[in-house]
Amino acid sequence: MHIHNKKKPSNNKSTSIYGINSVRESLLSGNVETLYTLERLSGHELVGLANKKGVELKYVDAAYLNNMAGNDHHQGFVAKVKTYETYSLEDLLNGVKGKKEPLFLILDGIEDPHNLGAILRSCDAFGVDGVIMKKQGQVPLNATVARVSTGAINYVKVAVVANLTQAAETLKKNGFWIVSSDGEATQEYDEVDYKCPIALVVGSEGFGISRLLLEHSDFVIKIPMVGHVNSLNASVSAAILISEISRARK
Numbered sequence: 578m579h580i581h582n583k584k585k586p587s588n589n590k591s592t593s594i595y596g597i598n599s600v601r602e603s604l605l606s607g608n609v610e611t612l613y614t615l616e617r618l619s620g621h622e623l624v625g626l627a628n629k630k631g632v633e634l635k636y637v638d639a640a641y642l643n644n645m646a647g648n649d650h651h652q653g654f655v656a657k658v659k660t661y662e663t664y665s666l667e668d669l670l671n672g673v674k675g676k677k678e679p680l681f682l683i684l685d686g687i688e689d690p691h692n693l694g695a696i697l698r699s700c701d702a703f704g705v706d707g708v709i710m711k712k713q714g715q716v717p718l719n720a721t722v723a724r725v726s727t728g729a730i731n732y733v734k735v736a737v738v739a740n741l742t743q744a745a746e747t748l749k750k751n752g753f754w755i756v757s758s759d760g761e762a763t764q765e766y767d768e769v770d771y772k773c774p775i776a777l778v779v780g781s782e783g784f785g786i787s788r789l790l791l792e793h794s795d796f797v798i799k800i801p802m803v804g805h806v807n808s809l810n811a812s813v814s815a816a817i818l819i820s821e822i823s824r825a826r827k
Contacts, residue, residue, distance in 0.1 A: 594658055594723045595642075595651035597623065602728020603658050604630055611657040613637050613645060618653050661718040664736045666744055669707035670751055672734065676706070678826055679774050681748065682819070683709045683755075685741055685790055686781035687811055690716045694725025695812035696779075701729035703819045708735045709744055709776070745793050748776045755794045757786050758818055760808060762799040769796050771822045779815045782808065
């Protein structure tokens with residue numbers, strides 16, 4: 578298989594992010610073009626970090642920041658960031674060559690940016706090697722995703738593909754087992770041996786995982802629940818499953 582090392586730029590135009598945590602991580606990752614803040618915050622650590630990174634700094638008033646962020650929850654910092662980068666599937670595979678137990682997360686139809694941001698945060702926390710999403714019918718990497726991820730968007734590799742089923746088949750040819758989460762499954766999530774290359778599939782809360790992708794899965798599992806609510810938010814499901822895989826591998 579031919580491996581491409583260059584990242585592919587996403588289709589998003591440059592955008593603004595806000596909030597201390599999101600801005601800090603974007604500064605650390607070198608993704609900030611301009612930092613906007615208040616004169617009274619000139620001694621803040623983020624201003625020092627921006628100067629250290631050679632980032633353009635602009636002092637504005639609160640109304641200007643409110644307009645940029647679309648609200649007043651910016652904590653005094655708004656950053657103009659470069660276009661978020663996405664990777665090819667080959668890039669992700671190239672990145673885990675030689676790794677004994679890589680873990681990818683395949684997202685099927687996640688439309689809520691808050692869900693995606695929270696998922697990226699969990700992926701960063703548990704060391705997921707990459708996230709795979711489809712080009713159509715899914716929220717792109719944007720400012721809301723960046724804010725909710727509290728900066729994880731800068732560290733988790735995200736590949737965008739045209740067809741998730743074809744991507745799953747490529748992963749299987751490269752030694753991965755495809756494990757899908759579905760509420761109707763008969764096998765529980767702690768009944769699978771995760772000590773091998775795994776691609777975990779999580780679907781949207783409303784529509785779940787597509788039938789074709791389920792058919793191409795090696796295992797279909799469920800999270801056992803005893804309460805009155807029979808489904809979990811997609812980001813919560815992803816976090817539980819990623820945590821279980823991490824625990825099972827220790």
